[in-house]
Amino acid sequence: MxxxxxxxxxxxxxxxxxxxxxxxxxxxxxxxxxxxxxxxxxxxxxxxxxxxxxxxxxxxxxxxxxxxxxxxxxxxxxxxxxxxxxxxxxxxxxxxxxxxxxxxxxxxxxxxxxxxxxxxxxxxxxxxxxxxxxxxxxxxxxxxxxxxxxxxxxxxxxxxxxxxxxxxxxxxxxxxxxxxxxxxxxxxPDRSFPAEAEVEQRFVELFRQTKGLALVAASAQNIDRMVSLYRACKRTGRTLIIDLYTAEILRATENARIPQSDWQNVAVYVPQYQRVQIKRAARFDLIERHRTNRIFAEQLFEIAPKSALLFRPAMLDDLKHAASLSGAVAIWSQWDGYLRQDRGLALVRELSSLDIPIEDAHTSxxxxxxxxxxxxxxxxxxxxxxxxxxxxxxxxxxxxxxxxxxxxxxxxxxx
Ligand SMILES: [Zn+2]
Ligand SMILES: [Zn+2]
CATH class of the missing domain: 3.60.15.10 (Ribonuclease Z/Hydroxyacylglutathione hydrolase-like)
Known part of the structure; x- marks a missing residue:
């Protein structure tokens, strides 16, 4: 060969x-x-x-x-x-x-x-x-x-x-x-990365310190991280708010131990840009499939202080309208290089203008x-x-x- x-x-x-x-x-x-x-x-x-x-x-x-x-x-x-x-x-x-x-x-x-x-x-x-x-x-x-x-x-x-x-x-x-x-x-060469369980612990500590909504930027396809996030929410009495894309990725694992959109402590919020994607793809069945725990902008405002939202920059407009950002923290839970690129720098400026501090919780x-x-x-x-x-x-x-x-x-x- x-x-x-x-x-x-x-x-x-x-x-x-x-x-x-x-x-x-x-x-x-x-x-x-x-x-x-x-x-x-x-x-x-x-x-x-x-x-x-x-x-x-x-x-x-x-x-x-x-x-x-x-x-x-x-x-x-x-x-x-x-x-x-x-x-x-x-x-x-x-x-x-x-x-x-x-x-x-x-x-x-x-x-x-x-x-x-x-x-x-x-x-x-x-x-x-x-x-x-x-x-x-x-x-x-x-x-x-x-x-x-x-x-x-x-x-x-x-x-x-x-x-x-x-x-x-x-x-x-x-x-x-x-x-x-x-x-x-x-x-x-002599050092180690934090274990995924330590990332979960870091989420727990940050959630406890935070009065408002925790905005967690992480990849939905990093299923280990979704589990850490869910477990940290459970340990701190927060609801994990996911979008429709994340709900679909979690479902696709077909793994009974992975959090799902209809579990207790989980809510599904469909941001405006995803409503557009669903309409374009004519996939209203996806909204139907994940409707059990669906919430709307008004509820987002109510549950924000007791929630952690899986966050993407494209959601910021929705969140500003829902005015649910008082006392919020952003937690960067993915590759930090993005924050040094143009779009990442723009996000950092916008979060700073909203008085939202950025913390990190990640491992390789x-x-x-x-x-x-x-x-x-x-x-x-x-x-x-x-x-x-x-x-x-x-x-x-x-x-x-x-x-x-x-x-x-x-x-x-x-x-
Ligand atoms: Zn890889
Ligand atoms: Zn690779």
Missing amino acids: RVRIHRGTQEIGGTCIELETEGARLLLDLGLPLDGDLSDTASHPSIEGLAGDSNLLGLVLSHGHVDHWGLAPLAGPDLPVALGAATLRILQAAAPFVPRPYVPARPIEFTNGSSVQFGPFRITAHLVDHSAYDAHAIEVEASGTRLFYSGDIRGHGRKAGLFEKMLSHPPKDVDVMLIEGSSFGRLD GHASIKDLKRLASAIAPKMLVPIHTYAPAAFLDHFDAVALKHDGEWWDIPA
């Missing part, structure tokens, strides 16, 4: 790996570069036969983050796309609400531990802990060699048990491991360097190739058997 990483040997985002053996090819991830655009042809990897009719047998998506699937629409509709069953449902649920929806036309669903055969390639999915729900590491066996791709992974979220289990029962006889290295250059979706080392030594591959990192050379100081590769080059897996 030979391997070509199209993007990711020197950067985070746009991950795409091409495999070839016995006259057949397979792709692992087909992501959008960070700040990239699907219409920008310069960002498209040169993959033969992507549009159809070739020896390219399929695309395997590790998880539902756009830096891993955002260029998948470039593939022809006939290309089978293997992905987690919940990841598929989440893509479907998000479709009416996002500017560039993507749902594969020929999906092959997998769950933890299941295998899919594509010609000579046998892939096995391993559920992992990450900030995206239903994220998987992918094991590929073909022509007597074995490749293990970590995908995006961490060991400090709500599914940390999966990480520990992988350490105690690692895949065996791995020839090449592609290992993500997001934390290099961002985190001191990616493993600390200490955890990456534990993972690599448990799997003990013959060759370790960094991917999804801005600092590949740093691996040389911390790991054994490191081989640095370049984007676009083919290389062989030593048999």
